[in-house]
Amino acid sequence: MSHPIQAAEFLQDQAKSKWHDETLWFVRDKRDKISKSVPEWENLRDLASQIKDNVLANLGVYLEEFEKNAKANNIHVHWAKDAEEHNEIVLGILKEKRCNAIVKSKSILTEECHLNPYLEKNGIEVVDTDLGERIVQFLNQAPSHIVLPAIHLKKRDISEIFHEKLHTEKGNEDPDYLTQAARIHLREKFLSAKVAITGVNFGVAETGEFVVCTNEGNADMGVHLADVHIACMGIEKIIPKRAHLGVFLRLLARSATGQSVTNYNSHFRSPSPGKEIHIVLVDNGRTAQLARPKFKNSLKCIRCGACMNTCPIYRRSGGFSYESTVPGPIGSILSPGIDLQKHSSLPFASTLCGSCTDVCPVKINIHEQLYEWRQEITKALPDRTKSLAMKIANGVFAVPFAYNLSGNMMRGALKILPDSITYSGLNTWGKQRDLPELPKESFKDWYKKNRK
Amino acid sequence: MNFTKNIGLFIPCYVDQFYPKVAIATLELLEKLGCQVTYPMGQTCCGQPMANAGYERDTVATTKHFIRIFKDFDYVVAPSGSCVLHVKEHAPVIEGLEKEQSEIHDKIFELTEFMTDILKIENIKGNFPHRVGYHASCHGQRGLRLSASSELHQTPFNKAKQLMVNLEGLEWVELERKDECCGFGGTFAVSEEALSIQMGKDRLADHQAQNVEILTGGDMSCIMHLQGIAKRNGNPIQFKHIAEILNEAIS
Structure with a gap:
């Protein structure tokens, strides 16, 4: 299914889509207020963007530096060229440790690699310990947002899920009560897991350490109780120096x-006595994206989710409408690089309003990349775009006066559109909108009579 | 005031066809401000609809034509932020006309920025006794930076507001979401019809909640979309391009 169909479905439940829009707008508004409390905010964004430029221009150098320093700190370093290799490496470690139940804090990378189903297929129980992730895991769903995984669910939904899975009182929607139930449930899982998996927010080349940011402390709880910590990191998460954290950590949560x-x-730098830390460095399409000049700086992303919260499309269509691990504007420029055919509707799921670009803490020109992906998609997938062209034809060319637009634009359009479509009576524009009233004469005609 | 430069009036194709009154207001307004304005008859569309749909490569002829039509003017002015942004940022580079094309990028202006930045108008004296809500088009706002973005940490400014706010009787309305997209988005309006409509309805609701009498803006494409939804739903709000308001206010 493509984005327009999913979006239309999401909008069917008007009350819920309005609530979704308002909830995420509230988060964006909070972000606006706190960002304006930092006088040097725009300088921080510039700096973060420049640090990432440096990283992308010297990625191999920093990764090797990171590997060398991490190994010196007694961290086991693994390299995975794709999701399959990543999953095999993780399973290999678990088998070696004879571990059949793990806890995992939030990691969008492991979602991208579909680690959970892979491990479950191999007989391993996976428990996501981020509260929102645990909730969607109960439903067998993926996160609908990279920071707020269960944002598509309301308190009532969660109360029902917990009643079924954790035997909480039916109808009790009190957030404290529900959180307490999750806490007791997760505590048991934490205590029994021998291996804990986390994601990585930043890998520091200079020191070989890595940094994991959470609000719930679940990553720390899992890691410190387990014997083995496996950290899964996309190769673009590297930063040159520890001092650079001072830039990124100020931007990330705000x-x-x-x-x-x-x-x-x-900060994880070296294992405690008797314990092990493994880090899996994953490419999975990142070097291919790095090789695309117009799209490479999408790899600057620090996964803050601000572009989702600000996006007027995302807020009204929900994360699942994108059918990609990373939804929203940033997902719409990352995903076509992974599977162009599957994600071809995403760069068109935008009005190119540019809010994503202005909100981005590392200054990724997201809306410009959406525009550029459109140019690529119409070249690579003529069939996909023919259906789009049909919609344009229905919407724009069915407007009566449009025939009179004799410019080159129309000739360009007509080249690619069969007449039956151009003159089709279908009119998408007019389904829920009136057409403008037709004036007696065009401006051109008026000008001929009234000037010169 | 006498402004001796030659101004080429660039009227977006759909404004020429659907909204001649907006083009007339733009022309009359500039003339009242002492400008010499010519509308080159041979002009067509700037190519934006095709380019945004992913067919920028098919707009070479359109772009070449645009450059030839407008290259000899001192300034090119259009009552549309969106079309101006397209000409500046998305029109394909034309071999053999690089110099003319880059000159056009420097001398093409959206109407309100031309008034504030080139004509250096601080505010306009006139009378417009209405409660007005302003819809900042995204291409004008975040593309041409005609007003501050709520996302950025910058000193607030708004070129349209600067021109309108001192008109006698005009009540300027502050919106709940001052720079949210209306959902027009060119081909988006039809390819993502459900979302486009919802976004338009939400924008209208914000203006209605502030009891806006006249909704105005710098891009008729947004207004055409909002007006279409308003009319279909029996919403009595009125719509005018900012050129119409300023032109009426001065006379």
């Missing part, structure tokens, strides 16, 4: 949720 900083920013 952009993500409007907090001044995430509650837990934990």
